[in-house]
Amino acid sequence: METSLLYPVTNDQRTDQKLDGLWQFKFDETKQGVKDGWETGFHDGVSMPVPASFNDFFTDKESREYTGDFWYSRKFFVPSAAKGKALFLRFDAVTHRATIFVNGKEIRSHEGGFLPFTADISSAVHYGAENTVVVKGNNELSREALPAGDTITLRNGKKMVRPFFDFYNYSGLNRSVHLLTLPQERVLDYTTTFELNGQDATVNYTVTTNGDAPVTVSLADADGQVVATAQGKEGALQVKNAHLWQVRNAYLYTLTIQVGDDAQTPVDTYTDRIGIRTIKISGTNILVNDKPIYLKGFGRHEDSPFAGRAFDLNVEKKDFALMKWIGANSFRTSHYPYDEQVYKIADEEGFLLTDEVPAVGFKMAAAAFLGGLNQSFFKGPWLKKLHERHIDQIRDLIKRDKNHPSVLAWSLFNEPDTIDENAVPYFKQIFDESKDLDPQSRPRTFTLSEDDTIETSKVLDFPDFYMLNRYPGWYHFGGYQISDGEAGLRDEMDKWQKAGVTKPVVFTEFGADTEAGLHKLPSVMWTEEYQVEVLKMFSRVFDDYDFIKGEQVWNLADFQTVEGNMRVNGNKKGIFTRDRQPKEAAFFYHDRWNKLPLDY
């Protein structure tokens, strides 16, 4: 099975045709689709935009909340000229799992709703003719899949998800589908690592192909001038007076990999844009190009009205405009890998991102917070299967994103239950198995919830830096009691300080739900004034502890969650509303962060 996750490019040897647009769609509540031959295609569904979550296009609650199997289908033409080429369909993400059929033939299945996979359709297509692709999707949650949750059946027979996480279970073909024609012999993957030598730099590379033809690698600067070339599937590109990629001051080179003897008629060509930079942890500092940085930014979600969790370039462009305006330099892809185009924009804009797998909900207390259970998450019959899928998605995440200069670190969990001794063997396995996956050996970490402190957590030896999620002022010590919240937070930081913090600490979640337009003097919770009071409190604490090397407020924008008595049509902790308009807190951060250097 093809395992290349290279992002599609079009050139003389490769074509990439997006199959976005309106597909046929229908639910399959009684799982009759296979019996009724839906895999050969159908015309009795509804039209459904791709990429998009299907949920918000419906006007009835049963459809919006649908849990189970669903089917997509569309026709696509394969030109005769494609004969002799390798033919693939690339799905950038199908949430949460999929089985792919072409002309009625089952090609492959895939587990995981936030990473790409390809289906080799060479043997199933008709050339010079229309073909039919069918996707059987499923959006049920379980404790043995990422993200974690339960699926229950109501007394009326309808299935319903019970997420152990605080974001809506948007589902469907959330990202683009590509029809790829590739050379039979081709580039499958490449890696880059960097050494800085004064003004110069060395780009060490490896190239993986599926054949024996020779490989030539070249590097061109932003003006298109070739600055270095090398022969072979492994080598080093020596770059004189290297223009480094820096935080909020990006510079990208173009790497070109050519396969074949004759440069005039290569067998395959693959190009990508890379940034020359190094990332290190040194004591309590995070270093980019050996210079300490301070993270200013957000936890985010891929979330917007209409498209749901689907990647929407318009929303992404707006989000980066807002993050640049406010003076941010970083974000976490909470709580799952984002569309590759987000990383490409972060590369271009000089943003650092912490790349997170959807290992969220690994904590029954969170489930309890959302109506779950009170038992040890790391002691259950689900762990074996969960671990297989967890490390599988870490492997794909690092394989997909390893060459982005914007990727600062890998977040392997969000708020797992780490006070439970049963967590230790699971964490040891995950950290051992992920140790050598990143050629650049970037930091690996995870977020620690309020329960998981320097006194209670059993797994603090594993992360390369600490990410703390703390909510005094909201989930506890809210309102007029916020002064106790600040005192308690300072007590905790004093304990970290006294214990001798030897790694950087980044606050990756803190904030307050705020209804835009709600004002009161003096404040009460849910008003814009109160959100600013909470964020000012955190800012005072951050400024008093030198081992704190980042503040990423929760959240950039309001986002959809399950309905419940703790949510007012979603989570309202956004600094911006869901339609990306500023709350008072946006101007607080615009003032606080723009006074600082872009990278500190």
Ligand SMILES: CCCN1C[C@@H](O)[C@H](O)[C@@H](C(=O)O)C1
């Ligand atoms: C209690 C879980 C920590 N954190 C997770 C994040 O996904 C939620 O949206 C956030 C919140 O409650 O606003 C809390």
